[in-house]
Amino acid sequence: MKVAKFGGSSVANATQIKKVCDIIRTDLDRKFVVVSAPGKRFKDDIKMTDLLINLGEAYLSETDYESTLIHIEKRFAEIIQDLTLPMSLLEDIRQTILKALHSDVPDNMKMDALKSIGEDSSAKIVSAYLTETDLTSHYVNPKDAGIIVSDEPGNAQILPESFEKLYLLREREGIIVIPGFFGYTIDNKLVTFSRGGSDITGSIIAAGVKAALYENFTDVDSVYTVNPTIVDQPKEIKTLTYKEMRELSYAGFSVFHDEALIPAFKQGIPVAIKNTNNPHLPGTFVIAKKEDKDKCVVGIASDSGFSTLYVSKYLMNRELGFGRKLLEILEDESISFEHAPSGIDDLSVIIRERQFTPAKEAKVIERIKNELHPDTVSLQHGLALIMIVGEGMMNTIGIAQKASTALTSANVNIKMINQGSSDVSMMFGIDADDLKPAIRSLYQVFFEEQQN
Structure with a gap:
């Protein structure tokens, strides 16, 4: 079985979510799906996570937050309507936002709860759409999945006891859709990973269920040898080792969060980086060890x-x-x-x-x-x-x-x-x-x- 993680551009609107569901439908070995918050629909758009941060900051500073809340609701309403899903889903998202805003918790915990709503809502929408297309699908909250993390708001670390709980997900029926980016402490506090942490969740799930492959779907065909905004049409990298990807991610490659592959690396699970818009292309594989050392600079x-x-x-x-x-x-x-x-x-x-x-x-x-x-x-x-x-x-x-x-x-x-x-x-x-x-x-x- 495989774990497929879809980034923000892959769930930015209804059109992209339909592509995600088509990808899942073509290979039902993709039993576990991890999603990010809706990303940018166009160059000057605002990511959903940034909107939620703006909402929280306005609320905490006691300035106008209603306009941002309306913007967030309109964005989710557009996705839900275009997918012809029940509008009760939008009301559920609205109530989740209001509950986070008005919760009696410290400010950092309130911000983590708000930031997580983008991923959480994406997972609910994707699962609902898969069900509408006659696939058996279940939204699973990270708490129920078994993602147990340290009590470090905005910088959570996975705890070892998570992996035994995550392995039990293999026994569940159908496709399991899990929001990325956050987990729960031992005493049930919602805590987020560092920004871009949905990649971390995908890798954690892959390690926990001992997947045969972890697929990370994004908006590029593969990893490139250099930044394509600096060099026009650079060569693609077909195969990388974990250590190479870790160095590249740390030093400015935006495909992965620089901590993302550590759980998969520890379990020796291969990773495929693929494009949601061109899923037929091979992409880039990240593996434990390469045989070909003829060209050492990748x-x-x-x-x-x-x-x-x-x-x-x-x-x-x-x-x-x-x-x-x-x-x-x-x-x-x-x-x-x-x-x-x-x-x-x-x-x-x-x-x-x-x-x-x-x-x-x-x-x-x-x-x-x-x-x-x-x-x-x-x-x-x-x-x-x-x-x-x-x-x-x-x-x-x-x-x-x-x-x-x-x-x-x-x-x-x-x-x-x-x-x-x-x-x-x-x-x-x-x-x-x-x-x-x-x-x-x-x-x-x-x-x-x-x-x-």
């Missing part, structure tokens, strides 16, 4: 919006606990770091820019000066990271030289290079303004020229 991922915290102190390497103390200062300010390349007297910490406010930035710098007494401390913004990804890179001669030559030919200055901390990737730090020419030059070297 993709080039990139992301911007990073800052570099640079600290220098003579004989830093002899000062016991220096790195720990530095990271504790960041921890005290609720700042997580991405990478920390270091030298004998130098330490750089790569941090997402969005974690800094001017006040927090000044406080961190001041604490480092007062508590660690460095020779130099600075914080630079506007950094972009590029990941060259592929199994076997550590044992392939010339990868770093090719990458450096490509960046030099594009007149891009390398501010940081990190090779060795991962056996499947090589990281470069550059100015964000140089990102597009850097990617195009790297793509030409690794994918348009003959690889050695």
